Structure formats: structure tokens, C-alpha cells
Amino acid sequence: MIIIKECKTHGEIEACFAIRKKVFIDEQHVPFEIERDLKDTTAVHFLAFINNTPAGTIRMVKSGKNIKLQRLAVTQENRGKGIAKELIKAFEKKTKEMGYNKVITHAQLHAKEFYEKMGYEATGKEFMEAGIRHIPMHKSL
Numbered sequence: 401m402i403i404i405k406e407c408k409t410h411g412e413i414e415a416c417f418a419i420r421k422k423v424f425i426d427e428q429h430v431p432f433e434i435e436r437d438l439k440d441t442t443a444v445h446f447l448a449f450i451n452n453t454p455a456g457t458i459r460m461v462k463s464g465k466n467i468k469l470q471r472l473a474v475t476q477e478n479r480g481k482g483i484a485k486e487l488i489k490a491f492e493k494k495t496k497e498m499g500y501n502k503v504i505t506h507a508q509l510h511a512k513e514f515y516e517k518m519g520y521e522a523t524g525k526e527f528m529e530a531g532i533r534h535i536p537m538h539k540s541l
Contacts, residue, residue: 402455402483404490407445416445416457416471423473430530439470446490448474448483456483458491466538467495469505488518492541501541509533 407413417436424430439461448456456474460467469491474483495503507515509526515537516522524536 401450402481402486403449404486405447405449406490406494407447412447413440413445415454416447416459419447419454419457419475420471420473422475424471424530427476428530428532430532434530435471443470444494446487446494448487450478450481450483455481456487458487460491460494463504465500466502466504467498467500469503472511484514485518492539496541502538503541504536504538506534507537509535512537 424435444460446458455478459471520537520539522535523538526533526535
């Protein structure tokens, strides 16, 4: 069973950082200085649990009149179990509750099809970020 929780404690946020370290820094070789930033202090973080173990995370950042979806990560051993999909659903629900009607993101190119299945559309050209190909995408809620 997948449980998604909006992080309220330091420990929960640290669990998000631990997942991001495994996925972005260890697996994808993103430099620590790029992966962690000042937005982490004001972002809303979500943590996914499977069998009471942290398994995925996502963060929400305000970006003008929109909400930006960032740092979606699922641990390698938990991929393919629907965790990313549940994280995005929780993210979008919170977005609506906050009165926003659009989500923007810079999706890693390999995840473009996944985002399209979740209702996101590409809005621009591919670009490099942290040494990884990305594409800007959005979804109206």
C-alpha cells in the first residue's frame, strides 16, 4: 500500500533529501550544489511510503502564477509500483487546494511519456540541466 504524506517534520524532509541523494546524486551524478538549493526551505515536500518505508518524494515550489513540480524521485527498488503517479496526484490535489490551476515542470526527457500519460504537455524545446536532457511541460488542472 502506497501512502503519500505532506512533510511537516524535519525528519520527514530529511527522508526526502535521502531519496533525492540516492536518485539524483548517486545514480544520475547530479552535483550536490545543484540538487539542493534555497528553494528547499520554502518548498512543500511530499514523501511516499510503501510498507512504512520512504520510497519516493516530490517538491512543490511557487513560480509566479503557477506551481512548479520538481525533484520527483522514486528509489530504484520501488520503481514500477505506481509511486510516482500517486505522488503527482497528491501534488495536483494540493495545488488545487491552494487555488492554483496550472502546474509547470522541467521533465527529464526519458520521463516525457510518463508525464504525457499523466496529462502533461510539452511546451518548448529540449534543453540541458545538470547534464541531463529536459523538456518544459505543463498541465492545466
